[in-house]
Structure formats: C-alpha cells, structure tokens
Amino acid sequence: MNSNDQSRGGVADKALQLVLEMKRNPDMMPPYNTDLMRQCQQKIDELFQKNAAEVQKISAGLPHDPTLLHPRLGAMIHIRRCMLAYINERKNRIRSYRWRYGGALPVSVRNALCDAEIQFFNEYSGTLARFQQGLGEGGVNLLLHTAPPKTLFVQVRSLEDFGEFETMDGNLVQLTKDSLHSLPRQDCEMLIRQGVLELVH
Amino acid sequence: MILEDNFRQDFYNKIKKDDKSLVLIVSVDSDALCTTMILTHLLKCDDIPFTILTVEKWSEVEKIFETKRELRCNYILINCGATRSLSRLQISPDSTAYVLDSHRPFHIENVYANEKVHLLVNNSEMSELQLPDVEKVIQEDSDDDEDNEENRGSYEQQMENIRRKAIKREEMQAWERQRQRTLWKYYESTWFSTPSCVTLLELAAEMNRVSAEIMWYTAVGLNSAMVDKLISIEMYTQICVDRMRPFVHRFLPKNIINQGKVDDLLHITFGRELPLAIYSHWDLYNSMWHNEYFSIKTKNWTQKGDTNIRHLLTQLGVTLHETTQKFESLSTEQRIHVVDLLEKEMDSAFATFFATLGYSGKLSACDVARAVTVRLEMPRSETLMDRYRAGQAILRSSITGERQERTNLTHTISSNCQRTLQVSWKSVSAAINMSEIIANGPYYLFSCTTSIDEDMIDSRHFLYNTTGFMLRAFASMRKGRTSKPLIAMFPLTGESAGWLVVTGVMPIATIYEDSLLKTCIGRAFERVKKTNSSIRIIDDSFNPDIIRLKSEDRTRFIDLLRHAFEGD
Numbered sequence: 101m102n103s104n105d106q107s108r109g110g111v112a113d114k115a116l117q118l119v120l121e122m123k124r125n126p127d128m129m130p131p132y133n134t135d136l137m138r139q140c141q142q143k144i145d146e147l148f149q150k151n152a153a154e155v156q157k158i159s160a161g162l163p164h165d166p167t168l169l170h171p172r173l174g175a176m177i178h179i180r181r182c183m184l185a186y187i188n189e190r191k192n193r194i195r196s197y198r199w200r201y202g203g204a205l206p207v208s209v210r211n212a213l214c215d216a217e218i219q220f221f222n223e224y225s226g227t228l229a230r231f232q233q234g235l236g237e238g239g240v241n242l243l244l245h246t247a248p249p250k251t252l253f254v255q256v257r258s259l260e261d262f263g264e265f266e267t268m269d270g271n272l273v274q275l276t277k278d279s280l281h282s283l284p285r286q287d288c289e290m291l292i293r294q295g296v297l298e299l300v301h
Numbered sequence: 302m303i304l305e306d307n308f309r310q311d312f313y314n315k316i317k318k319d320d321k322s323l324v325l326i327v328s329v330d331s332d333a334l335c336t337t338m339i340l341t342h343l344l345k346c347d348d349i350p351f352t353i354l355t356v357e358k359w360s361e362v363e364k365i366f367e368t369k370r371e372l373r374c375n376y377i378l379i380n381c382g383a384t385r386s387l388s389r390l391q392i393s394p395d396s397t398a399y400v401l402d403s404h405r406p407f408h409i410e411n412v413y414a415n416e417k418v419h420l421l422v423n424n425s426e427m428s429e430l431q432l433p434d435v436e437k438v439i440q441e442d443s444d445d446d447e448d449n450e451e452n453r454g455s456y457e458q459q460m461e462n463i464r465r466k467a468i469k470r471e472e473m474q475a476w477e478r479q480r481q482r483t484l485w486k487y488y489e490s491t492w493f494s495t496p497s498c499v500t501l502l503e504l505a506a507e508m509n510r511v512s513a514e515i516m517w518y519t520a521v522g523l524n525s526a527m528v529d530k531l532i533s534i535e536m537y538t539q540i541c542v543d544r545m546r547p548f549v550h551r552f553l554p555k556n557i558i559n560q561g562k563v564d565d566l567l568h569i570t571f572g573r574e575l576p577l578a579i580y581s582h583w584d585l586y587n588s589m590w591h592n593e594y595f596s597i598k599t600k601n602w603t604q605k606g607d608t609n610i611r612h613l614l615t616q617l618g619v620t621l622h623e624t625t626q627k628f629e630s631l632s633t634e635q636r637i638h639v640v641d642l643l644e645k646e647m648d649s650a651f652a653t654f655f656a657t658l659g660y661s662g663k664l665s666a667c668d669v670a671r672a673v674t675v676r677l678e679m680p681r682s683e684t685l686m687d688r689y690r691a692g693q694a695i696l697r698s699s700i701t702g703e704r705q706e707r708t709n710l711t712h713t714i715s716s717n718c719q720r721t722l723q724v725s726w727k728s729v730s731a732a733i734n735m736s737e738i739i740a741n742g743p744y745y746l747f748s749c750t751t752s753i754d755e756d757m758i759d760s761r762h763f764l765y766n767t768t769g770f771m772l773r774a775f776a777s778m779r780k781g782r783t784s785k786p787l788i789a790m791f792p793l794t795g796e797s798a799g800w801l802v803v804t805g806v807m808p809i810a811t812i813y814e815d816s817l818l819k820t821c822i823g824r825a826f827e828r829v830k831k832t833n834s835s836i837r838i839i840d841d842s843f844n845p846d847i848i849r850l851k852s853e854d855r856t857r858f859i860d861l862l863r864h865a866f867e868g869d
Contacts (some may be wrong), residue, residue, distance in 0.1 A: 278686035
C-alpha cells in the first residue's frame with residue numbers, strides 16, 4: 101500500500117472509472133477501453149503476487165504480517181466485479197443494437213467495439229435468426245412485433261385505390277383512396293409496409 | 302322504415318351480429334364528426350371492423366353506392382341521406398342502410414316504401430314529423446285481377462264494368478290530387494331536429510359506456526348545431542334540459558372528488574355563458590364589435606359606429622382598457638365582473654358545457670364547436686378526408702393535455718374563427734352601407750358584388766351566420782322589414798367562376814314564432830328548378846337551401862323565385 105499512499109488514490113480507482121464510463125454515456129457506445137482493462141488486470145496481478153509472497157512466508161515459517169491478506173483479496177474481487185459489469189453492460193447494449201438496427205451495425209457503433217464484441221454480435225444475430233426460423237411454419241420476424249399491441253384493431257387510412265381486400269375472417273373491404281378503416285392489425289401489417297395503408301391515431 | 306326506439310336491439314346489436322362489412326358514410330359537419338367519434342368508440346369496444354367514407358355532396362353518396370353495388374354491406378349514413386329517396390341508389394339486396402340524420406323532413410319513400418332503409422328517430426319527435434298516413438301517399442297495386450273478366454258477361458254487365466272503372470279512375474284522380482296536396486304540405490318546409498350525437502349518447506348510456514369524452518363530444522356536437530344556427534336557442538335549452546340532464550351531473554368535479562385526484566381528471570361542467578363568439582380567446586372589444594347583438598345595437602357599420610360602441614361601454618361601466626386587452630390576461634375578478642355586466646346587458650339564457658383538464662384553461666364547448674366547424678369546412682384546397690382528420694384532431698385536442706395539440710386548437714380559433722367573423726361582419730356592413738339589399742316583391746334580394754374567399758362561400762357556417770346577421774341588421778335600420786325573407790347570392794371565383802351560391806333566410810317574424818326554425822327557401826328553389834328546367838341549378842348540397850346557380854340565369858331565376866313565393 102506504500103505506493104498508493106503517494107498518489108492518494110484507491111486501489112480500485114481504475115475499475116470504478118470503467119463502470120463510470122458506461123454510466124456517463126447511456127445513449128452511445130464508448131469505445132472499448134483496452135488500456136484501462138489492462139491496467140485493472142495488472143492491478144489484480146500485482147495484488148495477487150503480494151498475497152502469494154505473504155503466503156509463502158507463512159508456509160516457510162518466516163515472520164509475516166497477515167493483516168492485509170483479506171483486504172487484498174476483497175480488492176481483487178471488487179476489481180473483477182467492476183470489469184465484469186463493464187463487459188456485461190456492453191453486451192446488453194450490443195444486444196439492444198441488434199433489435200434496433202437489425203443485422204447491420206452503423207459504423208459509429210462498429211468502430212467502438214473490440215473484435216470479441218463484434219464476434220459476439222455476429223453470433224447473437226445468427227442465433228436470433230435461427231430461433232425465428234424455427235417458430236411456426238415459415239418463421240416469424242420478431243423485429244416487427246417489438247411492442248405488444250394494445251388493441252386487436254388499428255385505424256388505417258387508405259392512400260390509394262387498392263380495390264377489394266379480404267380480411268382473415270372473410271370480410272370484404274373496399275379500399276378506396278382517402279377512406280378510413282378499422283381493421284385487424286395482422287391483416288393490414290403487410291399493406292402498411294407496401295404503402296397502401298397508413299396508420300392513423 | 303322508421304326505427305323509433307330500442308336502438309340497441311334493432312340497430313346496434315344487428316350490425317354487431319351481422320358478418321357484413323360495415324360502412325359509415327359521414328357527411329362532413331361537426332355534428333356528424335362527433336357522432337362518428339362516439340359510434341366508432343362503441344364499435345372499437347366490440348372489435349367490429351368498419352370503414353369510414355366522407356362525403357359532402359349527394360353525387361358523392363351516389364358514387365359510393367354505385368361502386369359498392371355487389372358488396373354485402375351494412376351502411377350507416379350519418380347526417381345525410383334522409384331527405385332524398387334512397388331507393389334510386391340501388392342498394393344491393395343483401396345490404397341494409399341505417400340513416401341517422403338530423404335533416405328533416407324525411408323523404409316519404411324512405412319512410413314507407415323501402416324496407417332496406419332504416420331511419421333512426423327518437424320517438425319523442427314523431428309528432429313533430431307530421432308524417433302523412435301510408436294510404437294517403439303510397440299506392441297499393443292490387444286491383445289488376447279484375448281486368449281479366451272483361452270479356453265475359455252480358456252487355457249490361459260490361460256497361461257496369463266500364464262504369465265501375467270510370468268511377469275508379471275518378472277516385473284515383475281525386476286520390477292523386479289529394480296525395481299531391483298532402484305531400485306538398487309535408488315537404489313544404491325543411492328544418493333540423495336534435496343533433497344525431499345526442500341519440501348516440503343515449504345509445505352509449507344504454508350500454509353503460511358513457512365516459513367524459515363521449516359526453517364532451519356530444520356537447521360539442523350539440524353546440525355546433527347552435528352555432529351554425531340550425532336549431533333555435535329554445536330548442537337547444539330544451540335538449541340540454543330534457544336529454545342531457547342525466548349526464549350533466551355525472552362528470553361534475555363534485556362527483557369526481559370522491560375518486561381522488563381532481564386536477565388531472567377531465568371534468569365537464571354546465572353553466573351560463575355569454576353568447577359572444579370566442580371572446581375568451583380574443584379581446585372583448587373585437588368580439589363585441591363582430592357580435593350580432595352588439596353590432597346591431599350600436600349600428601357599428603355606420604360612421605358613428607365606433608363612438609356608439611364606446612358610448613355603450615361607458616354606460617355599462619366597462620373601461621376601454623379592459624376591453625382592448627386579451628381577455629385571458631385580465632385578472633379573475635375583472636373577468637367575472639365584466640362578464641356579469643355583459644350578461645345583464647345581453648339578457649340571454651344561454652348556457653353551455655365547459656371542459657376542464659388539469660391546469661390547462663377552461664374551454665367552452667361553444668368555442669370548440671366553432672373551431673371544429675370552421676376547420677372542417679376550410680380550406681377547400683385540402684381533401685375532404687384531410688379536413689375531416691384535422692377536425693377530429695382539434696376535437697380530440699380539446700380534451701387531451703398535450704401542448705402541441707392545444708396550440709393547434711388555439712391557433713385555429715385565433716386565426717380561422719376570427720377571420721370568419723370578420724369577413725362575416727364586413728360583408729354585412731358593406732351590404733348595408735352600399736344598400737345592396739333591395740326589395741324584390743315578396744322577398745329581399747342581396748347580390749354580393751365584392752369578392753369573398755371561396756372557402757367562406759362554400760361553408761355552411763359562414764352562409765347561415767352571415768345571412769341571418771344581414772337580415773337582422775337590415776331590419777334594424779327601418780321598421781316593417783320583418784315579414785320578408787332574404788335571398789343572398791355570392792359569386793364564386795377561381796375554378797367555378799361563373800357560378801353563384803344562393804341561399805336564404807326566413808323572415809324574422811317567423812323565426813320568433815317557431816322554435817324549429819323551419820324554412821321553405823329550399824322548397825322555393827326546388828320549385829323554380831321544376832318550373833323551368835333550362836335554368837342551370839346544381840342542388841347537390843345536403844342542405845336544400847344552399848344551391849349553385851349559373852350567373853347568366855340570374856335574372857330569370859330572380860323572376861321565377863318571385864312567382865314561386867307569390868304562389869305560396
């Protein structure tokens with residue numbers, strides 16, 4: 101602890117910095133901080149070495165000072181925990197990007213990731229795609245239904261003369277330009293994407 | 302066919318259970334908009350798919366039925382369709398039409414001859430309708446079977462047959478004459494009955510689905526009929542007392558307090574209000590200046606107008622300072638004081654609904670109705686559906702707290718409504734100052750020479766308000782001007798240049814007599830069209846007393862109209 105007395109810093113300052121970095125940028129992805137991570141690793145190493153030396157002294161029956169053994173161990177665990185929190189938070193964000201942006205990451209995000217993270221992202225995309233394929237017969241695009249629908253029916257406005265349209269329950273609806281309809285959500289999702297209908301509130 | 306009562310059973314449950322698609326044909330006016338809002342709310346609760354189509358003219362209704370001929374549909378016509386025969390529209394055999402219309406009288410074929418058309422009428426109104434008996438107007442064709450026996454029998458029997466036939470023919474002719482007379486009397490005048498939204502409110506109440514929102518929509522719809530001068534103040538008050546009363550107390554703050562937080566809940570109160578248009582969004586001076594009552598009282602279209610109105614303010618004890626600043630920025634005590642003074646001066650029994658939501662200011666249903674009506678009818682350059690959606694947004698914004706939407710509402714009031722009032726006042730003052738109103742036999746004729754925005758001329762709100770105001774102002778200038786109707790003509794510009802919009806108001810004397818505001822102007826126009834078919838008239842509007850006339854036929858039209866009135 102002598103070296104730390106001079107700089108008047110805590111033993112886990114660097115680790116805390118990692119966590120704070122994520123906390124202070126909730127909306128964007130900060131670049132992966134290789135430098136700090138390495139420093140944290142070194143810190144754990146250093147503490148471990150010191151503990152190991154102490155343990156050796158004990159087993160050799162030499163005079164020793166066991167008071168710092170437990171605090172050092174606590175510090176090591178704390179630093180590791182901070183590092184894991186950092187990684188976990190980044191992982192969660194990367195996962196949310198998959199849902200937000202789909203398979204292709206924007207360049208700004210991609211540049212902020214390290215290689216392992218990019219690999220994780222690709223694997224996650226693959227897993228998700230496989231999962232979607234396995235649902236039902238033709239697969240379901242889960243990205244389309246991110247928010248739970250409040251009602252079975254939605255109000256839509258027809259933007260062009262589409263002609264007759266049959267809903268799933270067998271009703272015939274005539275879609276003429278500038279008419280408002282209240283239709284089952286699942287029926288009109290396709291037409292909304294085609295630009296025939298427009299959601300109104 | 303008339304559905305008198307039990308709308309839930311005969312109307313709502315039927316459309317709910319049928320698996321036919323449901324088409325709402327909505328005329329673009331505030332009452333219809335409010336009615337549709339309530340009806341769609343009910344339909345949404347039951348997960349019934351529906352289609353809304355907006356119409357403004359008869360030709361559009363006809364077109365809809367033409368294109369949908371082979372579909373199986375339930376149609377609901379809102380504020381359109383009752384006054385003309387729907388039999389001609391060829392509704393497909395599997396379809397049914399329900400008509401919820403405040404235009405009166407009904408076309409007799411819709412009442413008796415057409416099983417596919419159901420008219421929704423409140424049974425308290427049946428006596429007012431004065432429907433003629435079936436046998437007097439509809440012919441039964443069951444007399445043909447006797448003809449076959451003609452050849453048989455002796456000479457005398459044949460003579461007997463012939464005589465009998467002659468008698469029958471005579472009877473038929475007499476019946477036909479009688480029928481014409483009955484129908485003439487029946488169709489003589491047109492009027493508006495209770496707004497459709499009140500009927501829907503009662504339907505919603507029957508199903509236990511009344512909410513503050515529905516109540517508010519009804520209040521706005523009812524007030525819009527009042528603002529458009531479709532129903533008289535007596536009738537308005539009567540509806541408020543007879544049919545709205547059970548709902549008025551339901552959404553009072555007193556009753557809501559028990560449920561906890563009052564501030565962020567919508568509550569609706571019913572109370573007295575000055576019959577001054579949009580004064581709480583304007584300054585009092587301007588509002589009074591453009592108001593019918595004060596304008597006529599001070600004759601502010603004359604040169605002395607400004608002095609007169611200041612004089613009046615002094616008499617009332619209202620300072621100029623108070624009247625020229627924005628009403629909203631007056632202190633509360635001042636506001637109450639001034640409103641009190643003006644109320645005594647105007648001596649009106651007008652009361653309306655107010656919506657209060659959270660900390661945004663109190664809104665009167667009357668002002669909102671004005672804003673919605675004006676937005677629905679202007680500008681014409683937008684498509685019908687765009688205007689309908691904009692009107693809907695304004696109506697909704699009056700009871701949601703969102704800032705953006707509120708601004709939209711206040712903007713409409715402060716720009717479009719104020720402008721409509723200003724243009725209305727200007728045309729009246731110009732008409733009187735330049736003595737453009739002339740007596741023409743049995744009626745007064747006003748031909749507008751200045752050009753007015755086409756948007757305004759096509760708006761029913763503007764036309765009814767301006768002509769009503771004009772006739773009163775004109776009558777106030779000299780005595781004995783209360784017994785003749787006023788016919789007003791406004792030239793159109795732009796695309797439809799060369800056409801005139803013609804409308805009319807009944808004489809003031811009859812307005813006082815009759816609480817239904819019946820008018821026979823539409824009938825007179827129709828008669829002119831019948832007597833001379835070469836006159837080019839377009840009567841496509843749902844209101845028979847607003848027509849379009851080709852400018853070249855103007856003189857002939859004026860002469861014929863004179864005959865029509867004299868013949869009455």
